[in-house]
Amino acid sequence: MDIPIPQTVFYLFSFIMVAAAIMVITVRNPVYAALFLVLTFFSAAAIWLLLEAEFLAIVLVVVYVGAVMVLFLFVVMMLDINLAPLKEGFVSYLPVGIAVALLMAAEMLVVVWTRDRFGPEIYPVPAAAEAGTSNTAALGELLYTNFLLPFEIAGVILLVAIVSAVTLTLRKRSGVRSQSPSHQVRVKRDERVRLVDIASESPDGRSD
Amino acid sequence: MLDALLELAWIVIKILAICVPLILTVAYFTYAERKVIGFMQVRMGPNRVGFPLPFIKRFHLLGLGQPFADVVKLLLKEIILPENANKFLFVLAPVMAIAPAFAAWAVVPFSDTMVLADINAGLLYILAMTSLGVYGIIIAGWASNSKYAFLGAMRSAAQIVSYEIAMGFALVGVLIMSGTLNLSEIVNAQRGGVFDWFWWPLLPLFVIYFISGVAETNRAPFDMAEGESEIVAGFHVEYSGAAFAVFFLAEYANMILIACLTSLLFVGGWLSPFAGVPLLGDTILGTDGIFWLLAKTAFFMFMFLWLRATFPRYRYDQVMRLGWKVFVPITIVWILVAALLIMLGVVVRGS
Numbered sequence: 346m347d348i349p350i351p352q353t354v355f356y357l358f359s360f361i362m363v364a365a366a367i368m369v370i371t372v373r374n375p376v377y378a379a380l381f382l383v384l385t386f387f388s389a390a391a392i393w394l395l396l397e398a399e400f401l402a403i404v405l406v407v408v409y410v411g412a413v414m415v416l417f418l419f420v421v422m423m424l425d426i427n428l429a430p431l432k433e434g435f436v437s438y439l440p441v442g443i444a445v446a447l448l449m450a451a452e453m454l455v456v457v458w459t460r461d462r463f464g465p466e467i468y469p470v471p472a473a474a475e476a477g478t479s480n481t482a483a484l485g486e487l488l489y490t491n492f493l494l495p496f497e498i499a500g501v502i503l504l505v506a507i508v509s510a511v512t513l514t515l516r517k518r519s520g521v522r523s524q525s526p527s528h529q530v531r532v533k534r535d536e537r538v539r540l541v542d543i544a545s546e547s548p549d550g551r552s553d
Numbered sequence: 554m555l556d557a558l559l560e561l562a563w564i565v566i567k568i569l570a571i572c573v574p575l576i577l578t579v580a581y582f583t584y585a586e587r588k589v590i591g592f593m594q595v596r597m598g599p600n601r602v603g604f605p606l607p608f609i610k611r612f613h614l615l616g617l618g619q620p621f622a623d624v625v626k627l628l629l630k631e632i633i634l635p636e637n638a639n640k641f642l643f644v645l646a647p648v649m650a651i652a653p654a655f656a657a658w659a660v661v662p663f664s665d666t667m668v669l670a671d672i673n674a675g676l677l678y679i680l681a682m683t684s685l686g687v688y689g690i691i692i693a694g695w696a697s698n699s700k701y702a703f704l705g706a707m708r709s710a711a712q713i714v715s716y717e718i719a720m721g722f723a724l725v726g727v728l729i730m731s732g733t734l735n736l737s738e739i740v741n742a743q744r745g746g747v748f749d750w751f752w753w754p755l756l757p758l759f760v761i762y763f764i765s766g767v768a769e770t771n772r773a774p775f776d777m778a779e780g781e782s783e784i785v786a787g788f789h790v791e792y793s794g795a796a797f798a799v800f801f802l803a804e805y806a807n808m809i810l811i812a813c814l815t816s817l818l819f820v821g822g823w824l825s826p827f828a829g830v831p832l833l834g835d836t837i838l839g840t841d842g843i844f845w846l847l848a849k850t851a852f853f854m855f856m857f858l859w860l861r862a863t864f865p866r867y868r869y870d871q872v873m874r875l876g877w878k879v880f881v882p883i884t885i886v887w888i889l890v891a892a893l894l895i896m897l898g899v900v901v902r903g904s
Contacts, residue, residue: 376642376695380642380692383688399672399673399674399677400674400677403674403677403678403680403681404677406681406684406685407677407680407681407684407721410681410684410685411680411681411684411685411687411717412684412714412717415684415687415688415691415710415713415714416714418688418691418695418710419691419707419710419711422691422695422703422706422707423707479673479674479733479734480673481673481674481677481734526871526874
């Protein structure tokens with residue numbers, strides 16, 4: 346019996362990914378939910394590796410698993426969320442929720458459900474890349490030549506997001522005693538210590 | 554089918570050939586730490602435990618048996634599960650700490666031909682793996698159901714995420730200099746003399762990379778996550794026995810990894826420092842080989858101990874200030890400088 350390894354790996358990781366994604370929204374404990382989301386990202390990265398997109402796969406792990414989800418976990422653990430009040434409005438929000446879900450499903454179907462636009466005939470399997478091609482280099486070349494403008498615009502948008510996040514959270518607080526390290530290291534001994542000559546004395550009050 | 558199995562077995566043997574020496578190195582790194590810090594503080598360090606030898610009674614041998622005594626002690630101790638701890642995550646956390654610490658070694662080249670997985674995105678893979686170690690720590694802190702452990706985990710998470718940025722930027726500098734993400738090619742791009750190694754053109758990034766490495770592994774003077782004086786032992790305060798030993802193993806494996814990476818990325822890996830020197834270059838000292846990598850790694854491992862014995866612990870806000878306000882700006886500026894050095898032809902790759 347010959348097992349097709351890529352297919353097996355693909356179905357294994359797809360199964361894990363879908364199962365973990367379902368767990369993210371069904372599990373009660375928010376910390377578990379965040380950890381299942383990490384598992385989902387990992388499985389997605391594995392599937393990307395299978396597509397020989399090693400740069401995207403590893404960057405997904407670095408950015409989402411290594412940084413974003415750590416901050417998520419950080420917040421979720423600190424909040425100690427009580428689920429009961431969160432579920433109070435469930436029935437009243439249900440119609441709107443269902444409507445939005447149906448709309449999203451319809452939109453996805455419009456894209457996916459067209460028989461002649463999707464499938465192995467339309468998108469044939471690309472030829473396997475030669476050994477030694479680095480898709481990091483290929484991506485970099487494309488980003489900095491053909492797609493330079495969109496890339497730079499995306500960068501600027503992210504910068505704006507960073508600046509606005511900082512301005513939203515930055516506040517001047519009065520009465521804070523903070524240190525200025527550059528001031529601290531510039532300090533001279535003379536400013537802090539005063540050496541005084543004092544004549545020594547002996548116990549019987551006689552100075553010498 | 555048999556061929557596939559044989560190949561698999563061969564890969565497993567290679568993995569063991571990396572992991573077993575690594576674990577032994579960790580064992581003797583703990584011994585070295587206690588000895589080195591002992592000598593720096595005019596003490597003896599461990600000097601009692603030796604190996605049981607036939608005919609020779611009480612053979613102390615400078616306490617060289619100490620790591621094994623520690624291992625046996627830790628393995629035989631009871632693992633205590635705290636009340637109301639999340640049992641599953643409590644047990645899972647040490648595994649999540651150690652798995653990336655070992656997995657990262659898969660792409661580390663030990664010499665020109667000695668590498669387990671010679672992948673094109675090796676540097677990125679390393680960055681990904683080192684950033685995963687934090688999960689073990691925060692999950693341990695949360696699952697323990699202890700304030701001290703949780704505080705330690707929070708500190709550690711914030712610290713690791715912050716220093717990863719400086720670390721990543723330092724790696725970008727190396728990437729610009731070498732023009733590749735493949736670790737073997739990065740070392741080969743440093744071929745030449747001592748001043749062709751990247752530590753010289755990337756001096757600020759080299760220093761920042763190593764210091765960030767110390768911060769990432771939660772070592773003194775950045776061991777806020779443990780902070781004995783305030784939060785007892787930080788994230789692993791509730792752990793005992795083998796589970797504690799696994800955390801310990803992960804921390805030391807990470808330190809060795811950082812030391813090894815620093816020597817690969819900045820000081821020429823397995824390249825000999827005497828390669829171009831007239832007289833010495835013709836002797837065995839002039840040949841490249843794994844022993845140079847091991848020597849350089851050992852030096853940086855010693856640096857970890859040296860730093861620990863020398864500096865007092867940082868205050869937490871100062872740790873954050875150093876990471877964000879000092880290291881990140883310097884790295885950004887030096888990436889520009891590195892790009893200019895390459896563009897203007899001041900530094901030629903692999904000369």
